[in-house]
Amino acid sequence: MRVAQIDPxxxxxxxxxxxQLGLLFVRDGWxxxxxxxxxDGLSPATVRKAVSDVTALPxxxxxxxxxxxxxxxxxxxxxxxxxxxxxxxxSSAPEGTGSAPRVQVGVVPRAADCFxxxxxxxxxxxxxxxxxxxxLCQVLAGxxxxxxxxxxxxxxxxxxxxxxxxxxxxxxxxxxxxxxxAATALGLPAVPGDQKQEARRFLEWAATTDDRWLIVLDDVxxxxxLRGWWPxxxxxxxxxxxxxxxxxxxxxxxxxxxxxxxxTPDEARAYLTAKLxxxxxxxxxxxxxxxxxxxxxxxxxxxxAAAYMVDAGLDCAGYRARLADRRRxxxxxxxxxxxxxxxxxxxxxxxxxxxxxxxxxxxxxGLARPLLWLCSMLDPNGIPAVVLTSEAALTYLAEHRxxxxxxxxxxxxxxxxxxxxxxxxxxxxxxxxxxxxVHNLVQRATRESLTPExxxxxxxxxxxALLEVWPEVERGQLAPILRANTMxxxxxxxxxxxxxxxxxxxxxxxxxxxxxxxxxxxxxxCIELLTICDQLLGSAHxxxxxxxxxxxxxxxxxGDPAGATDAFQGLLTDRLRILGPDHxxxxxxxxxxxxxxxxxGDPAGAADALQELLTDRLRILGPDHxxxxAxxxxxxxxxxxxGDPAGAADALQELLTDHLRILGPDHxxxxAxxxxxxxxxxxxGDPAGAADAFQELLTDHLRILGPDHxxxxxxxxxxxxxxxxxGDPAGAADAFQELLTDRLRILGPDHxxxxxxxxxxxxxxxxxGDPAGAADAFQELLTDRLRILGPDHxxxxxxxNxxxxxxxYAGDPAVAVxxxxxxxxxxxxxxxxxHPLISSVQDNLSYWRKQADPS
Numbered sequence: 001m002r003v004a005q006i007d008p009x010x011x012x013x014x015x016x017x018x019x020q021l022g023l024l025f026v027r028d029g030w031x032x033x034x035x036x037x038x039x040d041g042l043s044p045a046t047v048r049k050a051v052s053d054v055t056a057l058p059x060x061x062x063x064x065x066x067x068x069x070x071x072x073x074x075x076x077x078x079x080x081x082x083x084x085x086x087x088x089x090x091s092s093a094p095e096g097t098g099s100a101p102r103v104q105v106g107v108v109p110r111a112a113d114c115f116x117x118x119x120x121x122x123x124x125x126x127x128x129x130x131x132x133x134x135x136l137c138q139v140l141a142g143x144x145x146x147x148x149x150x151x152x153x154x155x156x157x158x159x160x161x162x163x164x165x166x167x168x169x170x171x172x173x174x175x176x177x178x179x180x181x182a183a184t185a186l187g188l189p190a191v192p193g194d195q196k197q198e199a200r201r202f203l204e205w206a207a208t209t210d211d212r213w214l215i216v217l218d219d220v221x222x223x224x225x226l227r228g229w230w231p232x233x234x235x236x237x238x239x240x241x242x243x244x245x246x247x248x249x250x251x252x253x254x255x256x257x258x259x260x261x262x263x264t265p266d267e268a269r270a271y272l273t274a275k276l277x278x279x280x281x282x283x284x285x286x287x288x289x290x291x292x293x294x295x296x297x298x299x300x301x302x303x304x305a306a307a308y309m310v311d312a313g314l315d316c317a318g319y320r321a322r323l324a325d326r327r328r329x330x331x332x333x334x335x336x337x338x339x340x341x342x343x344x345x346x347x348x349x350x351x352x353x354x355x356x357x358x359x360x361x362x363x364x365x366g367l368a369r370p371l372l373w374l375c376s377m378l379d380p381n382g383i384p385a386v387v388l389t390s391e392a393a394l395t396y397l398a399e400h401r402x403x404x405x406x407x408x409x410x411x412x413x414x415x416x417x418x419x420x421x422x423x424x425x426x427x428x429x430x431x432x433x434x435x436x437x438v439h440n441l442v443q444r445a446t447r448e449s450l451t452p453e454x455x456x457x458x459x460x461x462x463x464x465a466l467l468e469v470w471p472e473v474e475r476g477q478l479a480p481i482l483r484a485n486t487m488x489x490x491x492x493x494x495x496x497x498x499x500x501x502x503x504x505x506x507x508x509x510x511x512x513x514x515x516x517x518x519x520x521x522x523x524x525x526c527i528e529l530l531t532i533c534d535q536l537l538g539s540a541h542x543x544x545x546x547x548x549x550x551x552x553x554x555x556x557x558x559g560d561p562a563g564a565t566d567a568f569q570g571l572l573t574d575r576l577r578i579l580g581p582d583h584x585x586x587x588x589x590x591x592x593x594x595x596x597x598x599x600x601g602d603p604a605g606a607a608d609a610l611q612e613l614l615t616d617r618l619r620i621l622g623p624d625h626x627x628x629x630a631x632x633x634x635x636x637x638x639x640x641x642x643g644d645p646a647g648a649a650d651a652l653q654e655l656l657t658d659h660l661r662i663l664g665p666d667h668x669x670x671x672a673x674x675x676x677x678x679x680x681x682x683x684x685g686d687p688a689g690a691a692d693a694f695q696e697l698l699t700d701h702l703r704i705l706g707p708d709h710x711x712x713x714x715x716x717x718x719x720x721x722x723x724x725x726x727g728d729p730a731g732a733a734d735a736f737q738e739l740l741t742d743r744l745r746i747l748g749p750d751h752x753x754x755x756x757x758x759x760x761x762x763x764x765x766x767x768x769g770d771p772a773g774a775a776d777a778f779q780e781l782l783t784d785r786l787r788i789l790g791p792d793h794x795x796x797x798x799x800x801n802x803x804x805x806x807x808x809y810a811g812d813p814a815v816a817v818x819x820x821x822x823x824x825x826x827x828x829x830x831x832x833x834x835h836p837l838i839s840s841v842q843d844n845l846s847y848w849r850k851q852a853d854p855s
Contacts, residue, residue: 006020006023006024006027007020008020008076008077008079008080009076009079009080011080011083011084012083012084012087013084013087013158014057014084015111015115015117016117017057017058017077017080017081017084018050018051018052018053018058019116019117019270021050021051021058021066022051022052022270022273022274023266023270024051024070024072025051025273026266026269026270026273026274026285027266028070029285031282032044032047032048032051032277032282035047035051035066035069038069039062039065039066039068039069040065040068040069042062042065042066046062047066048277048280050062050063050066051274051277052114052274052277052278053278057081057084057085058081060078060081063077063078063081064078101161101162101163101164101214102162102163102211103162103163103164103182103185103186104163104164104165104166104185105163105164105165105166105178105181105182105185106164106165106166106167106168106178106181106216107166108153108156108157108164108166108216109149109150109153110153111150111153111154111157112147112150112303112341113275113278113303113341114271114274114275114278115150115154116263116267116270116271116299117154118147118151118260118263118267119261120140120151120258120259120260120261121151121154121155123258124138124140124151124155124240124258125155127256127258136233136234136237136238136239136254137230137231137238137239137240137241137254137255137256138238138239138240138241138255138256138258139240139241139242139243139250139251139255139256139257139258140152140240140241140242140243140258140260141242141243141244141245141246141250141257141258141259141260141423142244142259142260142261142423143244143352143423143424143439143442144244144300144351144352144355144423145298145299145300145301145348145351146260146261146262146298146299146300147260147299147300148242148243148260149218149219149242150299151242151260152216152218152240152242153216155240156214156216156240159214159238160212161211161212161213161214161238162211162212162213163182163186163211163212163213163214164213164214164216165178165179165182165213165214165215165216166178166216166218167179167215167216167217167218168218168219169217169218169219169220169221169225169226169241170219170220170221170225171221171222171225172225172226172229175199175217175225175226175229176195176196176199176229177195177199179198179199179200179202179203179229180195180196180198180199180202182202183198183199183201183202183205184198186202186205188201188202188205189201199229203229203231203232206231206232206234206237207232207233207234209234209236210236211236212236212237213234213236213237213238214237214238214239214240215231215237215238215239215240216239216240216241216242217239217240217241217242218241218242219242219243220241220242220243220245221243221244221245221354221358222245222358223243223245223247223249223250233254241255244355244422244423245421245422245423246259246420246421246422246423247421262296262297262298262299262439263292263297263298263299263302264297265289265292265293265297267297268289268292268297268302269285269288269289269292271299271302272288272291272292272302272305272306273285273288275302275303275306276288276306276309276310279310281309281310281315283315283316284316284317287315287316287317287320288316290316290320291305291316291319291320291323294320294323294324295323295440295441296380296439296440296441298348298439298441300348300351301348301441303341304334304335304341304348305319305323305333305334306341307335307339307341308333308334308335311335311339319333326491326494329448330348330441330444330445330448334348348441348445351445352424352442352445355422355423355424356368356369356372356422356424356446358422359372359418359419359421359422359424362418362421362422363414363418364411364414364415364418365402365403366401366402366403367397367401367407367411367412367414367415367418368415368418368419368422368424370396370397370400370401370458371388371397371412371415371416371419372419372424372425372438372442372446373400373446373447373450373454373458374388374393374396374397374458374461374462374465375388375419375425375436375438375443375446376438376442376443376444376446376447376458376492377443377447377458377459377462377488377489377492377493378462378466378485378488378489379481379484379485379487379488380437380438380439380440380443380488381434381437381484382431382433382434382435382436382437382481382484382485383434383435383436383437383438383485384433384434384435384436384469384478384481384482384485385412385413385416385429385435385436386433386469386478387462387465387466387469387482387485388412388416388436388465389409389412389413390464390465390468390469391468392461392464392465392467392468393412393461393462393465394407394408394409394412395461396457396458396461396465397412399457400454400457416435416436424438424442425437425438425442426438432477433477433478433481434481447492455496456496459489459492459493459496459497460496460503462489463489463493463497463503463505464505466482466485466486466489466505466508467503467504467505467508469482470482470505470508470512473705473709473710474512474515474516475708475709475746479512479516480512480516482509482512483509483512483513483516486505486506486508486509487509489505490506495536498532498533498536498537500537501537501541501542501543502529502532502533502537502543502547506529507546507547507550509525510522510525510526510529510550510554511550513525514553514554514557516747516751517747517748517750517751517752517753517754519554519555519557519558519559519752520554520558522550522554522557522558523551523554523555523558526547526550526551526554527551529547530544530547530548530551533547539574540574540578542585545571545574545575545578545585546585548567548570548571548574549568549571549585549588549589549592551567552564552567552568552571552592552596553592555567556596556599558789558793559789559790559792559793559794559795559796561596561599561600561601561794562600562831562832564596564599564600565593565596565597565600568589568592568593568596569593571589572586572589572590572593575589581616582616582620584627587613587616587617587620587627588627590609590613591610591613591630591631591634593609594606594609594610594613594634594638595634595638597609598638598641598642600831600832600835601831601832601834601835601836601838602834603638603641603642603643603836604638604642604643606638606641606642607635607638607639607641607642610631610634610635610638611635613631614628614631614632614635617631623658624658624662626669629655629658629659629662629669630669632651632655633652633655633669633672633673633676635651636648636651636652636655636676636680637676637680639651640680640683640684645680645683645684645685646680646684646685648676648680648683648684649677649680649681649683649684652673652676652677652680653677655673656670656673656674656677659673665700666700666704668711671697671700671701671704671711672711674693674697675694675697675711675714675715675718677693678690678693678694678697678718678722679718681693682721682722682725687722687725687726687727688722688726688727690718690722690725690726691719691722691723691725691726694715694718694719694722695719697715698712698715698716698719701715707742708742708746710753713739713742713743713746713753714753716735716739717736717739717756717757717760719735720732720735720736720739720760720764721760723735724764724767729764729767729768729769730764730768732760732764732767732768733761733764733765733767733768736757736760736761736764737761739757740754740757740758740761743757749784750784750788752795755781755784755785755788755795756795758777758780758781759778759781759798759799759802761777762774762777762778762781762802762806763802765777766806766809771806771809771810771811772806772810772811774802774806774809774810775803775806775807775810778799778802778803778806779803781799782796782799782800782803785799791826792826792830794830794831794837797823797826797827797830797831797837798837800819800823800826801820801823801837801840801841801844803819804816804819804820804823804844804848805844807819808848808851813848813851813852814852816844816848816851816852817845817848817849817852820841820844820845820848821845823841824838824841824842824845827841
């Protein structure tokens with residue numbers, strides 16, 4: 001709650017007094033019964049009236065009791081009450097309003113129940129106030145349902161003017177008729193049969209009169225309807241316009257555009273709490289906040305939701321469940337047209353239909369509607385413009401434009417500006433990759449207007465567009481925003497993304513999530529997708545098997561190599577049965593099974609399995625196939641991991657010769673082989689040679705891939721490591737510090753590679769003579785790894801090993817012994833008895849026991 005909103009010194013009306021009491025009530029989480037008990041025994045009914053009935057003026061004793069319960073000085077509140085009474089006494093208008101105008105034309109809408117004063121109202125009052133910088137015409141612009149008319153009506157009621165003209169300004173005809181009526185009401189000379197001339201006489205009067213006047217032009221549909229009919233600039237007059245349009249003509253020339261936004265979360269909570277209190281209802285504040293978020297903080301939707309809840313006897317949780325039920329459409333969870341609150345003219349679902357029709361008629365004609373259809377399937381919080389201008393999107397828009405004319409990207413831009421002008425979207429070109437925002441209820445109403453055929457085509461186009469623009473190498477913010485757009489598409493699509501096969505964008509989103517450093521999240525997504533694939537495609541479908549493959553992989557990356565091994569073993573059994581032994585997917589499964597067998601602590605078994613796989617790939621694919629070459633690379637790696645680093649280096653040297661011959665020097669696989677060769681050269685006892693090789697490789701990576709590519713960053717990491725191993729630990733620490741800065745910038749603080757870089761930096765800090773600093777850094781890293789990965793992840797266990805190691809070297813061998821003993825128990829429980837980390841922990845425990853007790 002913004003404290004600035006609670007200021008009794010600013011209170012001038014009953015409504016403002018009750019609203020501020022209501023804000024205190026909501027902000028501090030009171031219920032009517034609890035506040036009544038705290039307020040010197042006031043009745044709950046008295047409390048409810050004091051914080052929600054804007055027509056009432058609480059008694060002084062009530063204000064004193066409430067101020068005491070709120071922990072506030074009662075004096076300013078009693079002064080506010082006295083001020084209200086003085087103003088009302090000096091005014092002939094109804095309580096809580098300004099002086100009644102001498103002449104009023106048109107009906108000012110009555111105040112909505114529990115009306116909320118908002119920032120837009122303050123802007124309106126400030127801009128319309130007197131002074132040298134006064135703006136005579138204020139334009140309240142915003143999407144349908146944000147409360148523009150109510151804000152204008154509240155302003156009109158509070159003004160002390162001689163003449164008030166309220167115009168329903170949806171057409172030139174209505175504007176002219178209202179002006180003519182005003183001329184008649186003022187007694188200006190009549191012009192029988194010429195309504196336009198009478199209207200002009202009214203405008204002439206407004207330009208020259210000394211009377212104070214206010215003209216409200218409510219619900220302007222087309223700015224062009226006011227051409228020639230704008231009220232004149234006059235120091236005695238003010239104009240307020242409400243419209244859904246944001247055209248340039250509505251600002252400038254003495255006009256000021258005021259954007260009327262949605263409720264803030266605080267305003268929404270205060271409004272809904274007060275609305276329910278009118279009917280004697282109270283609800284959990286978390287559910288109230290949740291409901292407000294569910295309807296996107298839209299005032300119209302909140303009012304209609306409250307009315308539906310009261311009529312249906314539902315609390316917020318019950319209503320939210322119905323709203324989330326995809327079998328129901330919006331009209332099913334809103335009041336019937338005859339039961340709408342606050343003189344609403346339409347249910348939420350129909351609130352934007354006229355704007356959509358008009359936008360679709362604007363140039364480029366016929367494009368706004370299908371473009372809004374496409375936006376309705378994506379993330380309401382930000383849709384990249386590149387998605388909407390992709391070839392898939394352009395093809396879809398051309399097919400669904402009535403003229404079926406070709407659509408180019410500049411027309412899409414123009415259509416986005418049209419939708420923005422009609423307040424159906426927010427188009428912010430400077431917001432990278434989130435240029436387009438759409439209210440979630442506008443999206444839902446739009447989706448529910450589609451025929452089954454239109455819905456299917458729109459879902460397919462949105463999915464194709466996302467997949468088309470997904471970057472092969474994920475850098476920056478585009479990929480996470482594309483993932484954020486995939487999730488609402490998946491929910492909106494239902495089974496439409498599984499028409500004979502699972503759409504590729506779903507595979508892509510999962511892979512992207514895992515690659516972004518969230519393997520557990522990727523595994524969870526795979527479980528959900530696997531359930532749907534089983535139901536819609538069957539257990540033997542290739543996509544179902546592929547999702548099982550991905551699930552096993554991300555389970556391993558999330559820290560469960562044994563679980564990944566078991567999952568790949570089960571998948572291999574099924575792929576052998578369904579596809580046969582020589583199918584590429586069967587061979588790929590064997591390769592991954594071997595990899596995770598090695599990661600689970602059996603590097604020799606991994607090498608043996610890869611040797612067998614290599615034999616089969618040579619037979620089936622030949623020696624020069626990329627998969628055969630990849631198998632040779634993996635075999636070399638696990639040969640090194642099982643204790644033969646020199647053999648690994650020799651094998652990789654042979655493989656590099658073949659990669660250069662087949663793929664050329666700049667191919668990613670060639671670069672990867674050079675990387676592995678340099679690594680095992682260091683592992684076989686030549687750290688200086690490894691550092692030199694990584695330096696040469698880094699030069700090529702920078703040239704080919706650029707400085708921010710993941711492979712470039714990995715090469716920098718290995719170069720730093722082998723520089724340290726070659727005798728320059730301080731240089732290694734400096735290099736890792738620089739790398740950490742870049743990884744934080746590119747990947748963020750929680751990415752696995754960032755965490756690994758912190759680990760390496762801590763290690764070489766210790767190696768360069770600062771064991772206490774290393775221990776402190778590993779302690780901080782352990783805190784983050786426990787938060788991100790959990791206690792049983794191998795990386796968490798490794799961090800505990802390193803922390804204990806450097807604690808010992810920092811002068812505390814007893815603490816190191818205790819830490820290694822505890823770690824050994826956990827490693828044996830989590831990893832099994834054969835994992836390499838266990839032997840390392842055992843060796844460290846033995847060493848530090850001797851250091852702690854030399855005798």
